Amino acid sequence: MEATPLQQELHLHNLRVIKVLGNGAMGTVFLVHNLISDPSAHSPFALKVVHKSSLHSDRRARWEISVLNTLNHKPHPFLPFLIGSFETQQLLAWAIPFCPGRDLNVLRHRQADHAFSPAAIRFYLAEIVCALQHLHSMGIVYRDLKPENILIQQSGHVTLTDFDLSRTLTPKSFQPEEPKKHNRNLSRFFPTVVSDQKRAGITKIKSARVTPLTRRKTSFADGERSNSFVGTEEYLSPEMVRGDGHEFAVDWWAVGILAYEMLYGTTPFRGKNRNDTFGRILMMQPKFTGKPTPLTDLIGKLLEKEPTRRLGYRSGACEIKEHPFFLGLQWKLLTQVVRTPFIPSKDNVELTAKTSGINIEEYLEKLRETPSPLDSSSCTISLTEF
Numbered sequence: 001m002e003a004t005p006l007q008q009e010l011h012l013h014n015l016r017v018i019k020v021l022g023n024g025a026m027g028t029v030f031l032v033h034n035l036i037s038d039p040s041a042h043s044p045f046a047l048k049v050v051h052k053s054s055l056h057s058d059r060r061a062r063w064e065i066s067v068l069n070t071l072n073h074k075p076h077p078f079l080p081f082l083i084g085s086f087e088t089q090q091l092l093a094w095a096i097p098f099c100p101g102r103d104l105n106v107l108r109h110r111q112a113d114h115a116f117s118p119a120a121i122r123f124y125l126a127e128i129v130c131a132l133q134h135l136h137s138m139g140i141v142y143r144d145l146k147p148e149n150i151l152i153q154q155s156g157h158v159t160l161t162d163f164d165l166s167r168t169l170t171p172k173s174f175q176p177e178e179p180k181k182h183n184r185n186l187s188r189f190f191p192t193v194v195s196d197q198k199r200a201g202i203t204k205i206k207s208a209r210v211t212p213l214t215r216r217k218t219s220f221a222d223g224e225r226s227n228s229f230v231g232t233e234e235y236l237s238p239e240m241v242r243g244d245g246h247e248f249a250v251d252w253w254a255v256g257i258l259a260y261e262m263l264y265g266t267t268p269f270r271g272k273n274r275n276d277t278f279g280r281i282l283m284m285q286p287k288f289t290g291k292p293t294p295l296t297d298l299i300g301k302l303l304e305k306e307p308t309r310r311l312g313y314r315s316g317a318c319e320i321k322e323h324p325f326f327l328g329l330q331w332k333l334l335t336q337v338v339r340t341p342f343i344p345s346k347d348n349v350e351l352t353a354k355t356s357g358i359n360i361e362e363y364l365e366k367l368r369e370t371p372s373p374l375d376s377s378s379c380t381i382s383l384t385e386f
């Protein structure tokens with residue numbers, strides 16, 4: 001990885017924490033500024049920090065850094081890039097641009113009925129489809145689409161974040177399998193996960209979804225197909241629930257779930273518990289209320305249980321872009337849209353807490369003192385098989 005001047009300056013001792021932006025399953029994201037190159041914090045950035053003590057986190061973090069580094073060479077307006085990275089004996093840290101508008105989940109909760117207008121859905125979906133198309137063109141399947149991972153830039157445009165669950169595939173790879181008989185007790189793979197936000201005492205609007213977990217060994221024997229079981233339960237595709245090999249179509253399924261949630265304020269297959277949700281994902285058809293519209297038609301086609309019949313399977317994003325819901329949309333001009341559905345106010349870039357006094361190492365150490373459910377023995381199956 002080439003070291004840019006900014007990267008050389010990146011180190012714990014020359015970064016000051018403005019505030020904590022969020023805590024995920026893997027790490028903590030801080031808003032920081034560089035004391036040397038930006039002492040007055042005009043250009044703060046997000047720093048994701050992971051403790052290296054867990055092999056699992058270490059591996060996922062290095063993978064995420066490598067994906068971001070790849071994006072530096074093939075940038076996209078709706079995807080982040082790597083500002084720089086460094087590591088200490090204990091920590092692995094990397095910097096990405098700060099998105100001051102929070103995430104689409106927070107934004108959705110601010111809407112009446114927790115749902116967006118069709119116009120806003122059209123705008124956000126269009127940008128997400130473009131971002132996924134770009135990732136797929138690089139052979140990357142994202143596998144973790146959910147509103148919490150869609151951040152809003154200062155311009156109001158989106159940025160997809162969190163690549164630790166993504167994997168590389170080759171576009172030609174997917175040979176659909178015959179449906180298998182499955183009688184696994186899925187619940188044993190999904191121990192209860194307590195939100196790290198709670199452990200850290202951070203309040204964040206988070207739906208009742210669980211933190212992504214990995215169920216099965218990731219197999220790249222043929223170098224082309226991922227057989228791991230990852231994602232966020234309400235967003236998992238039927239092929240992921242079944243544990244079948246899966247590929248790019250899982251992302252188009254997740255776009256369908258996202259569109260449904262943006263429209264109705266709830267995901268379509270949410271059950272009483274995890275197994276119930278999985279049963280619904282496999283068996284139930286999504287329920288639409290009101291008159292059929294191009295949007296409900298699009299959702300129905302994305303939520304096709306059989307991946308080979310799902311919109312996007314044959315020719316990727318192009319098929320989705322051609323759907324009547326997007327009729328008349330000027331795809332090439334998306335980045336130039338100035339009146340986006342939501343523009344973060346400057347107040348959102350709250351830099352008043354410049355002297356937050358947060359010490360990154362101490363903060364992470366404190367977090368570690370509360371045992372993570374991901375380290376517990378109940379989780380062994382998921383983690384050792386990763």
Ligand SMILES: Nc1ncnc2c1ncn2[C@@H]1O[C@H](COP(=O)(O)OP(=O)(O)OP(=O)(O)O)[C@@H](O)[C@H]1O
Pocket residue numbers: 021022023024025026027028029046048096097098099100102103148149151161162164211212
């Ligand atoms: N660039 C950014 N700008 C602003 N906030 C951010 C940024 N990156 C992350 N965050 C905040 O930090 C939270 C956690 O980040 P992220 O999802 O990357 O961590 P994670 O440990 O991989 O989480 P997950 O539990 O989804 O795996 C996000 O939900 C978001 O609120």
